[in-house]
Amino acid sequence: MAKESVNAGYYRMMQRATPQSQRGADVFITGTDTGIGKTYVSVTLLQALRAQGHTAIGMKPIASGCTITVNGLRNEDALALQVACNPRPDYAEINPVALLAPVSPHLAAAIEATRIELAPIHQAFATLQAQAQHVIVEGVGGWLAPLREDLSVADLVRSMDLPVILVVGLRLGCLNHALLSARAILADGCTLLGWIGNAVDPTMRAREGNLDTLRHLLPAPCLGILEHQPDSSQQIGALDAAVLSIQPATLHDSELPTRDPP
Ligand SMILES: Nc1ncnc2c1ncn2[C@@H]1O[C@H](COP(=O)(O)OP(=O)(O)OP(=O)(O)O)[C@@H](O)[C@H]1O
Numbered sequence: 001m002a003k004e005s006v007n008a009g010y011y012r013m014m015q016r017a018t019p020q021s022q023r024g025a026d027v028f029i030t031g032t033d034t035g036i037g038k039t040y041v042s043v044t045l046l047q048a049l050r051a052q053g054h055t056a057i058g059m060k061p062i063a064s065g066c067t068i069t070v071n072g073l074r075n076e077d078a079l080a081l082q083v084a085c086n087p088r089p090d091y092a093e094i095n096p097v098a099l100l101a102p103v104s105p106h107l108a109a110a111i112e113a114t115r116i117e118l119a120p121i122h123q124a125f126a127t128l129q130a131q132a133q134h135v136i137v138e139g140v141g142g143w144l145a146p147l148r149e150d151l152s153v154a155d156l157v158r159s160m161d162l163p164v165i166l167v168v169g170l171r172l173g174c175l176n177h178a179l180l181s182a183r184a185i186l187a188d189g190c191t192l193l194g195w196i197g198n199a200v201d202p203t204m205r206a207r208e209g210n211l212d213t214l215r216h217l218l219p220a221p222c223l224g225i226l227e228h229q230p231d232s233s234q235q236i237g238a239l240d241a242a243v244l245s246i247q248p249a250t251l252h253d254s255e256l257p258t259r260d261p262p
């Protein structure tokens, strides 16, 4: 990278810097599967945090299935997160690893004869953390999705030292997927802050029975239920509890917020 561009990036970052004393919590959003609403929930969470007067940024560290544009590779999820951010970072900070093929990232990387590395992700994450109180990091696939032959989403989360929210896509089969995911997250030594039910299938049968079962069997609290609703901004209220509860759990003493606690 040219020296000028490094300096310009650093200068911009310092201009936008959020003092450490005002930082809130960052969180990793994983899901019971691909296509169950990780982006939808992340965008809603960003909107909810912003509605409460927080600065919040979304990140999609690794994305496959990108589109070629004049500005480079672009991914739908990362663009949706970028629109929901305040402040709004550069695309490359939100999505440092962009891959073309719409397949698992480790296969997409192999097609491009490249290897997914953690260093650029950590660097981009630090830059985002300096810009806002919260960084909401969306995973790729589910908890054990491979990123390399020796690296999975779980390893990525551990390397970023992030607590986790599990999005449960409410559809047939979600009980098994949710319980397996929660068990794996805890077995990997990560903190499961809670789960969010997302009504991705509006025709799901026995929904309330499934929700009761999830509430009883998942080893973490329910942080909200999102209805089937194309406009996620209509559901900000449903996540209030989640937004409030992700703060204290991950704050370090040196990072206590200056605002009144909820
Ligand atoms: N609560 C909801 N109401 C209506 N539509 C929804 C809801 N949740 C998700 N969707 C839609 O379902 C589709 C999949 O959701 P989304 O892209 O958020 O899943 P994902 O888990 O992020 O997928 P990926 O694994 O590709 O990142 C999208 O078209 C999204 O708009």
Ligand SMILES: [Mg+2]
Binding pocket: 037, 038, 039, 040, 077, 138
């Ligand atoms: Mg997504």
